[in-house]
Amino acid sequence: GAVVSQHPSWVICKSGTSVKIECRSLDFQATTMFWYRQFPKQSLMLMATSNEGSKATYEQGVEKDKFLINHASLTLSTLTVTSAHPEDSSFYICSASPEEFPGTGELFFGEGSRLTVL
Amino acid sequence: AQKITQTQPGMFVQEKEAVTLDCTYDTSDPSYGLFWYKQPSSGEMIFLIYQGSYDQQNATEGRYSLNFQKARKSANLVISASQLGDSAMYFCAMRIRNSGNTPLVFGKGTRLSVIA
Numbered sequence: 143g144a145v146v147s148q149h150p151s152w153v154i155c156k157s158g159t160s161v162k163i164e165c166r167s168l169d170f171q172a173t174t175m176f177w178y179r180q181f182p183k184q185s186l187m188l189m190a191t192s193n194e195g196s197k198a199t200y201e202q203g204v205e206k207d208k209f210l211i212n213h214a215s216l217t218l219s220t221l222t223v224t225s226a227h228p229e230d231s232s233f234y235i236c237s238a239s240p241e242e243f244p245g246t247g248e249l250f251f252g253e254g255s256r257l258t259v260l
Numbered sequence: 261a262q263k264i265t266q267t268q269p270g271m272f273v274q275e276k277e278a279v280t281l282d283c284t285y286d287t288s289d290p291s292y293g294l295f296w297y298k299q300p301s302s303g304e305m306i307f308l309i310y311q312g313s314y315d316q317q318n319a320t321e322g323r324y325s326l327n328f329q330k331a332r333k334s335a336n337l338v339i340s341a342s343q344l345g346d347s348a349m350y351f352c353a354m355r356i357r358n359s360g361n362t363p364l365v366f367g368k369g370t371r372l373s374v375i376a
Contacts, residue, residue, distance in 0.1 A: 184368070185351065185368045233303055237363075
């Protein structure tokens with residue numbers, strides 16, 4: 143299957159600082175990537191849809207100015223958590239697929255990034 | 261809007277036994293895909309099985325099978341011959357098939373514990 147890589151796997155930062163998480167499609171081009179957030183013992187909630195060359199689409203309740211998404215190339219999307227606070231501590235995971243709905247429509251996931259804000 | 265409901269927060273199963281994880285869904289779109297993912301404690305999302313809304317037969321992948329009942333809008337996962345390594349969170353998810361690139365919508369998940 144297609145490979146999506148996410149970096150860093152885990153990060154600890156101080157309150158008020160910004161953290162950037164990268165999501166790369168290694169063997170395919172992705173015009174669209176999806177960012178999810180998962181709090182402990184909860185499900186994956188869609189935060190935003192990242193579109194190459196255009197602005198991201200955010201889900202209701204997700205602060206655009208806090209979670210900056212940049213999809214500058216067909217293989218890279220970045221999520222920047224600005225002025226992070228302890229309540230932003232979570233597991234962030236990205237996903238993408240080579241085509242709009244290929245075959246089974248399976249979305250491929252990155253390894254996830256565990257953010258802890260002190 | 262789509263909705264996925266998983267009513268079993270946790271399930272226990274004896275090793276080598278079969279277990280069924282429940283999933284119901286709701287959508288007004290006629291074309292969609294249903295998925296099951298496994299998430300171990302490491303956090304990675306492991307794709308298990310897929311069922312298309314127009315598929316006539318239930319999907320099977322090794323020890324995994326999907327009991328698809330379209331009229332009831334249910335897509336239960338059956339794991340046969342459970343193994344200790346099956347202990348994990350299991351998520352049912354749906355993806356609408358239309359002209360765009362659509363996201364997966366997840367249920368709340370079921371934590372499966374396999375007992376030796």
